[in-house]
Amino acid sequence: MIMNEMFCVKGKVAVVTGAGGVLGGSIAKSLVQAGARIVAIDIRRENLDKRVEELTALGGEAIGVVGNVLDVQSLEQVAKEVLAKWGRIDILLNIAGGNTPGGTLAPDQPFFDMPVAEWEKVTNLNMNGTVYPSMVFGRIMAEQKSGSIVNVSSMTAYSAITRVPGYSAAKTAVSNFTQWLATEMALKYGDGVRVNAIAPGFFIGDQNRAVLINPDGSLTDRSKKVLAKTPMGRFGDISELNGAVQFLCSDAASFITGVVLPVDGGFSAFSGV
Numbered sequence: 020m021i022m023n024e025m026f027c028v029k030g031k032v033a034v035v036t037g038a039g040g041v042l043g044g045s046i047a048k049s050l051v052q053a054g055a056r057i058v059a060i061d062i063r064r065e066n067l068d069k070r071v072e073e074l075t076a077l078g079g080e081a082i083g084v085v086g087n088v089l090d091v092q093s094l095e096q097v098a099k100e101v102l103a104k105w106g107r108i109d110i111l112l113n114i115a116g117g118n119t120p121g122g123t124l125a126p127d128q129p130f131f132d133m134p135v136a137e138w139e140k141v142t143n144l145n146m147n148g149t150v151y152p153s154m155v156f157g158r159i160m161a162e163q164k165s166g167s168i169v170n171v172s173s174m175t176a177y178s179a180i181t182r183v184p185g186y187s188a189a190k191t192a193v194s195n196f197t198q199w200l201a202t203e204m205a206l207k208y209g210d211g212v213r214v215n216a217i218a219p220g221f222f223i224g225d226q227n228r229a230v231l232i233n234p235d236g237s238l239t240d241r242s243k244k245v246l247a248k249t250p251m252g253r254f255g256d257i258s259e260l261n262g263a264v265q266f267l268c269s270d271a272a273s274f275i276t277g278v279v280l281p282v283d284g285g286f287s288a289f290s291g292v
């Protein structure tokens with residue numbers, strides 16, 4: 020296989036959860052431009068309709084399905100619709116997730132007073148929201164004996180990041196689950212089904228804009244600390260995740276399973292000293 024073909028995802032059917040969001044949208048657009056067929060899933064219809072319009076305007080094939088990553092039955096319905104339309108599922112990108120405002124402790128808020136309902140919400144979305152779609156769409160990949168799952172972990176899974184206990188615990192679970200499911204799939208269904216994750220560093224998105232950028236556009240103290248520990252000295256551009264995801268989904272990564280690939284400008288490599 021010549022080098023460019025190894026990275027090819029043309030014609031592959033890719034289910035993207037959280038496709039209405041920032042990361043999901045960027046990655047879905049890049050995959051559609053590379054010729055993949057996209058099944059965009061999001062719980063919010065308004066996000067989804069706009070996304071499908073954008074994907075088809077790029078000349079790609081895309082469908083949007085309202086679905087909840089925490090509802091196995093709704094995912095099974097999506098799987099049925101995709102199989103009826105395209106007959107297979109090659110890629111699952113578990114992107115739905117993120118921190119919730121209530122899941123972030125205020126700087127002076129004691130952990131002991133953490134609202135338990137917020138802890139449950141954020142751990143449920145990020146952990147179970149990765150596990151349940153992997154059960155439903157992973158079953159189809161196991162039957163096909165081929166497929167690639169890519170999860171989204173975080174820098175919070177490497178070392179402690181203050182104020183976000185639930186998000187940190189859940190993303191650490193995502194990294195561990197990535198290794199667990201990679202092992203399970205390879206041992207039971209052979210080398211055709213791979214499971215990996217990306218761990219994004221710091222990108223300015225809707226979920227974290229308020230903690231990283233002041234209303235006047237200047238950097239918050241927290242974002243100054245982030246940049247001080249990022250050897251490349253800058254935030255990432257969302258588009259810089261696209262290549263890592265396409266690589267993991269392609270034949271170029273045919274012997275790679277169970278890895279969590281940091282895309283972080285060196286943040287996870289650097290002690291800060």
Ligand SMILES: NC(=O)c1ccc[n+]([C@@H]2O[C@H](COP(=O)([O-])OP(=O)(O)OC[C@H]3O[C@@H](n4cnc5c(N)ncnc54)[C@H](O)[C@@H]3O)[C@@H](O)[C@H]2O)c1
Binds near residue numbers: 036043062066088
């Ligand atoms: N933005 C960053 O800097 C950054 C850094 C590290 C990791 N991440 C991770 O990347 C992923 C996407 O982040 P983002 O910044 O694009 O967030 P986002 O809020 O822009 O997008 C998330 C999308 O998921 C959808 N969603 C929420 N709950 C859902 C559910 N139950 N079922 C289906 N869809 C649901 C939302 O409607 C939204 O469209 C998350 O897992 C987040 O933790 C983001």
